[in-house]
Amino acid sequence: MTGERPTPDGAGGGEQPAPALRRAVRGYLDHLTVERGLAANTLASYRRDLDRYLGSLAAAGVTDLSAVSAEEIERHLARLRASADGHPPLAVSSAARAASAVRGLHRFALREGLTGADPSRDVRPPAASRRLPRALPLDDVVALLETAGPVDAAGDTAPLALRDRALLEFLYGTGARISEAVGAAVDDVDLDDGVTVLRGKGGRTRLVPIGGYALRALGAYLVRARPGLAAAGRGTPAIFLNARGGPLTRQGAWGILRRAAQRAGLTVDGPRAVSPHTLRHSYATHLLDGGADVRVVQELLGHASVTTTQVYTLVTVERLREVYATAHPRALH
Template sequence: MPRAGLTAPPQPAGDGPEPSPALRRAVRGYLDHLTVERGLSTNTLTSYRRDLERYLATLAAGGVEDLAAVGPAEIAAHVARLRAGADGHPPLAAASAARAASAVRGLHRFAVREGLVGQDASRDVRPPVPPRRLPRALDVTEVVRLLETAGAVDATGPRAALSLRDRALLEFLYGTGARISEAVGAAVDDLDLTDGSVLLHGKGGRSRLVPVGGYAAEAVRAYLVRARPALAAAGRGGPTVFLNARGGPLSRQSAWTILRRAAARAGLPVDGARAVSPHTLRHSYATHLLDGGADVRVVQELLGHASVTTTQVYTLVTVDRLREVYATAHPRARG
């Protein structure tokens, strides 16, 4: 059972009827469940609380006092109102409406598990489908500029060891297609630079052996020989490849900061929709492989995707680029 009293119950919006105590208890229990057992972030919880506040207001306005009295029609109507805009609220974009629908569906699933209702009224209600967002990929010249910038700072100064680490980290991310969590979690024993491979430990406990490109292997080898021993001496060291200045394992947040600094120095965007992130190098890795003729199922294995459907989004990027090249290069592309 969820722990009561961890989250404040949503309050009804506007001047409509007050939601019933039963509805308030159900939502409070669900939010407590998300806080304690699911460990959702503060921002996500805030969004869910706001979404459920509007849902309670809709139910109260319709005279509904208990979740057991809600049917699929009421839930579908609520989602439609979110998309159309109502009660002084502007229309929600598909992505925001999909999140709000997810909050409502989660509440009803929770109510079934807790025995508050007999069946899930939201089971057949489909949320709006957000438009597919293509991955952001750098072109090859941008990647080269980013990587060269990362190793050019303090190459011989007091921060030389950190510069070698930063270059090795970014070369490793692009050269292996690793997720940021896989890169910072890699152990020295996972590396075989002689063979040019690394064992990456991915999602769901799945591990995969992937090649390490020549540039990445050279950068990692230089870091291991010339920088890591000094960093390890500053702390307990440990088995992880990439260490921070205190000798401990490098965190994902620190790796993101390293990339952000290098991107800024390379003149690449660090804010907005096109901002460079750790996942940008993974996207670029996949896109460049496909551009070079790699089979999508090979790329799937390299990325550690459980389904080829996830990988196929990168083929959309490639087709889009081919279209651009065709439009500019073919003499009869334009009528």
């Protein structure tokens, strides 16, 4: 993985972490799995981060968490951000995640009585650069949604075009992650009540309203297209199907969005390219622009913490600043 390295500088001499350290890490990871319900990818990242940390402690001759000092933690985190042994430094975001893993381990050890103090309490993680989410103007969203595929020879909308329109409307109309959309089952959607169940990160589920445009697109797809697509497969509860009747993959959904963006004349390459997450960002930003409370948007997005959602308020402030700068007669100096 780019930017990762097996062990930090000074931890590659072959020293093996003490059994007590390994037991503590196993207990913490079990806690994250069972009690916190962290996603598999997050757990794998934490495991790598903590393996690195144990290597650093072993190299320093530390055999128990109770013997760790704040200075030792700071040295470990500093090494992650330094280039050594031909390995590139970790990115700020990866180093911040590693710091979170280390601090979580020490908090857990204190809570479980494995140590008498938390040496990581006053250790500050590296500040990650805050990248504002990319949100499309409403006109671009409308152009994107209205570029469903071609009609067939009889002049009717082709089944796959109905699916594509339903998928795009669903993504923007619910703020779903791409994994949540392709993982949604037919029974998760209630067209009469206009709501859907979305199954998010860490096994969390939430109930989200579906807008009128998305409801109509879903209804047309479920009645006029999905039965024919399903007949070609072996039977799957997934809403969105591929041409062979199997569940649509995330890569397939990304291809649908990319083709629609190209037809709408939107950017599909480079740092400002339209992606599945772009529709989710646009959903959140447009809700806040319309006056929605940030706590409500947090629930709709399925964010565990409101601080994750608050980044979207920065987007709306930037937009207001742009409007002010161009419209107010005394905005420019």
